[in-house]
Amino acid sequence: ATPAVATATSTTAANPAAPPAPNPAPARRTPMDYIFGKVIGEGSFSTVYVAKDIHTHKQYAIKVCEKKHIIREKKTEHMKREKEALNILSNAGVPFFVKLYCTFQDTDRLYFVLSYAKFGELLPYINRVGSFDLACTRFYAGEILVALEHLKRLKIIHRDLKPENVLLDENMHILIADFGSAKLNYNVNTARTTTRTSVNREDQDSGSERARRNSFVGTAQYVSPELLTDKTATHSSDLWALGCIIYQMIAGLPPFRSRSEYIIFQKILKLEYEFPQGFCSSARDLVEKLLVIESTKRLGATDSNNYTSVRSHPFFDGVDFDNLHLATPPPIY
């Protein structure tokens, strides 16, 4: 007996002789399926709107990109990578990432329908309170760490992790966004990158060797030394960024600061940063073990499953990593 025959002859209670109703492909969505609201995010290549699905009344964030602009700025590979990374993460069903619900296009624009992060970016919360208490820092650092474990397992390097790309959902849990700089399914342990600043990126795969040398990925303050020296990103490049974010949650500002990007890069390469008075000593120890120039020597860099050695650091004592997504986040004061 073949299942195909059984399916083909199945009947409905209402009409025993009727062939089974075909399962029609869902109609392609268009901008008309949504009511667009205010702008909630603006990047160099996209505008994000809050939007309501007219059928379900559910809210989404819709990222809209002008095709002309994408082509002019040679960002087609970025767009493809972002869509692919979001598809991998959405299909994996893992928490802590914005989900991609669907994509569509019209003559002039591309549309990404994403989960709406109701409480926006983590950055203004850090700036507003000046410094997170240890419970908050531990909680959000823990959620970011679990997110990085999912990325490692799925062979995705984010490459532009920063508090602006850590969004907060309606329950104040994190949703990591912006995979336009991501490296996917790289082979071996290193991924050649062509990266640049958030303000001046260029297309990764189209440039000449000179363009590659002259370009860099990510955002100056959070970029890892290996990205600056040999344009090579590994999963531990994201661990470096986590170290910068943990420092920032406690100190209020990122560790490597200057008005000049060039000076920031010099400071990163020299590991030139200081801890303010009163910085929690176990947090300091963790940051010092993440902000290590040699990428393979960072805490977690050689972990095979998850980031067990980072989980085990005393700063995270008592954290139930596997249930963070179910926990009630500590209030941010």
Ligand code: ADE
């Ligand atoms: N800004 C950029 N992306 C967003 C999202 N998914 N939700 C809320 N704000 C955003």
